[in-house]
Amino acid sequence: MMREREPDVPEQIPGEDSPLTADVSPEVADVVEEFMTEAAEQNEAAKESAVVPGKPLPYISFEKVSKSFGDAHVLQQVSFCVLPGETLCILGRSGVGKSVSLQILMGFLKADSGKVRVAGEDICGFTEREMQGIRRKVTMVFQNGALFDSITVGENVAFPLRERGDLGEEQISQVVKGLLEMVGVAGMEDLLPSDLSTGMKRSVAIARALASQPEAILYDEPTTMVDPLMGQLLGNLIERLKRQLHLTSIVVTHDMRFAKKLADRVVFLHEGKAQFFGTIEEMERTNDPVLREFLALDELVLPV
Template sequence: MADPDLAPTPNSDPSPDLQVNEVPEIPTEVLADIAGDKPASTEEEQTTWPLISFKHVSMWFGERKVLDNVSFYVNRGETLCILGRSGVGKSVSLRILLGFLKPQVGSIRVDGQEINQYTEEEMQAIRRRITMVFQNGALFDSLTVRENVAFPLRERGGQEEDQVQQVVDRLLGLVGADDVPDALPASLSAGRRRAVAIARALASQPEVVLYDEPTTMVDPIIARRLGGLIQRLKQQLGFTSIVVTHDMRFAERLADTVLFLDEGRAAFFGPLKDFMASPEPHIQQFLTLDAYVLPSA
């Protein structure tokens, strides 16, 4: 098992199946919509500490230990994929990072600052920097697609209404949902809701996006588009992402580093290529089961 206190070598050999051109290059004006006027990180910030780190985090729900001494970190501009079977603490880790859950033990740092004891008001500042795309989309049911994406723009302020609508149109075009601007979320497929949720997340101009099972109940075409979009955001904006998934093929396309959770423990943390080559039986079993295809009738 890789030592989380030692920097894993970034994965410089992406999967040969990667087809980033499935998503066209993001236009300059859309990049500006997403990036806003945030200053680029300095060389010192890029090398001094990780953007996000968990150290020895443990959490219980009653008598059930959901996370057991878990450590990992994410550097700026990297994509971490958190893998594992259902119920091993993958999504819990994201909710801890956003302060929706508080672990009983451990340290959580963002940009070198300990946040585990932050108040709700202090966590609001963290959530402006780190946003999450929930598995169910978490859209406002009573608002149209257009109004959902416009919500964080209006909340932030500083733009006229016609500017807000222009940004919304560009973001909906980016995620392939520009044909349903007036639809209500309940009328959309799971994949479309997920795409709209990503557009809304990007409208908040975050530094980090957390994705909770982005390909669950999504058809392969939309899944590939979402994967390509995450890659484009990384390539063109240096976006940092954490992707919770059980889909190894999706992870192969995206991951620089992998955290593999097994019964709440960090059974592996390191580069994707090392995870794929690991001889550990529980990892090989996970990879084998993921690759298994049911025979046709």
């Protein structure tokens, strides 16, 4: 059995304010800078357009969404929203519908009832073809990376670039190299996904997501089964993407420390319901016994 390659975590983990292209090789820096600037301008324009007088419109929202599998009521009239450029963390114990919520947003599952809006559109009645248009704006980083196993890391990241049809192979090669350097896995182009550790697969999956120049990225448990240094690298990267590319983000996590680092707001799911929706500060002031137990447990299992 092939042993997973250990991640090459940088000795100096880039800070939250470090420019995304700070570690990109000089020979590809101009092409990558242009690519990232285009993405940032696109997302800023989308953010500015999603406004009615005096009030931003949600980029993503659940409105009384329910989902069951047989007799198991996974989501029961769950409501929350995410504003353009905002990061929402979905919290809760295992099996409460966190990942199911992401799959509904991506159209992989259909809600039984309620309204689901993504990029300003109610997607509940969308066909698979219509959802493909949504997935060009919103992409997802799965726990396992969901990389194509039979092609190299470089080819995985190049896939959405080739789908665009407006870039030459030299440009694609330069953008791929730069994106991999940006997410901390430089020089991995010729490896297969099976050669990578769990954390590296997630970094490559983020690079592939960025290659599609999305308006929003959904992250499913990005720090599960990775070492603390890789978790810190991924957390800083997600925060930098939000600030510098104006990305809208949803992060599913059970880790309150990670949520405190990233979240503008959180939704806490418990027994199929949204037990809480608001800021971290509001959550920490609550007297709700379920929330107090969750916060206390997190402090117990994740000591400083």
